[in-house]
Amino acid sequence: GENVEQHPSTLSVQEGDSAVIKCTYSDSASNYFPWYKQELGKGPQLIIDIRSNVGEKKDQRIAVTLNKTAKHFSLHITETQPEDSAVYFCAEEGAQKLVFGQGTRLTINP
């Protein structure tokens, strides 16, 4: 079955620095990989996604890279700001449903 491993579980960076979160998946048939941001007391919100026919996708300060051979994908946040503090989840699409990683709590220190 599908399984997504996400690391690290917690990440603390200085404001302005970059943050990287990595995920590894097991289902070689998966070809859609979204990232969700969850703020305290709210539901997860999609921030960026990537399909398997693309190696990298950028949207302003966030980017996602995908290595299908190694079955891992990463979220990159540059020039971090206090409002980036949240829990981030990667996910893979398997059998028409999303399977989520365990989450990374990102803290931006002023």
Place this chain on the structure above:
Amino acid sequence: EAGVAQSPRYKIIEKRQSVAFWCNPISGHATLYWYQQILGQGPKLLIQFQNNGVVDDSQLPKDRFSAERLKGVDSTLKIQPAKLEDSAVYLCASSPEMGRPRGANVLTFGAGSRLTVL
């Protein structure tokens, strides 16, 4: 457009009691999902509806959990009797179309219902 509405936001019950959660998806969304999010973990799919039919309930503990989506709009998730390990946030999500949750068919989540079982 209005988001996914859920109620109640918080519920505290004792074990072996029952509880029900309600979800109103975004208007016109065909697919509705219930996820369970235990503290410190990612959301886990419990059940997926397309209109008022069940697509996937393979991870729903059917001896105690039930869900319905009457008329293909609102949905309720019930737990009876509750166990301590049911303490979690129950997230409802919806997407516009049937099929793969990707591209324009992204999931929109509600704020969730936090359940504490004592």
